[in-house]
């Protein structure tokens with residue numbers, strides 16, 4: 001066995017023996033789908049805008065039209081992307097886990113993501129904890145009413161709800177707090193899991209970093225899959241440097257026999 005195969009087998013064994021698994025993902029999970037990250041250079045029309053200055057409550061109150069047009073541009077790019085084998089592997093890990101029985105118990109799988117693109121769900125994953133919200137859900141700033149998959153593009157900018165309030169994407173902007181229910185569940189499931197997998201996240205941004213530390217402190221077996229080493233790499237039990245879309249299918253295939 002190569003070193004990589006040995007690591008993959010060890011991870012598959014840990015997963016098969018676990019009672020609870022938590023997976024936290026970041027932009028790297030969607031990289032192979034071509035979803036542009038914040039840190040990617042802005043292109044075309046938007047090249048002169050700084051995303052860090054568009055994704056803020058201040059920008060939205062100052063210039064809601066520009067901010068919502070920018071989000072529509074991102075929605076359009078995401079609509080053209082498709083889930084990659086990493087998304088599919090996590091979705092199939094979840095369905096494998098769900099098909100357990102009393103005689104053949106299987107672990108629970110909690111999927112936590114910082115991505116707002118909805119690609120895990122499009123791959124068939126369910127009950128995904130979206131720490132930074134979703135670009136596919138919009139909210140009326142007057143009534144709080146939620147709108148799933150509004151028209152793309154909107155018929156007017158800035159878009160308004162039926163109640164006349166401005167619509168904003170349900171994503172967490174810089175300076176905003178994370179959705180409390182999502183954060184509470186993510187923190188609980190990370191602290192209670194026996195296997196914790198961090199995939200495609202730089203692990204520097206709170207709370208992903210905090211979730212890893214909570215899992216490690218509670219004695220979970222910790223795994224990191226990332227193209228490159230991160231600040232978590234020295235602390236995890238196993239680090240695999242590679243593409244999520246290549247590594248995850250191998251691990252999940254080993255677990256599910258697929």
Ligand code: OAD
Nearest residue numbers: 026027028031114200201202203205226227228242243244
């Ligand atoms: P980052 O852009 O910080 O990190 C992405 C990570 O994915 C990097 O560590 C890459 O090495 C890794 N990576 C890239 N391609 C990969 C691949 N094919 N397979 C595996 N790993 C790969 O993204 P996040 O950690 O998600 O915040 O950043 C978290 C948050 O910071 C974002 O959600 C955003 C940003 O500022 C908000 O929107 C509030």
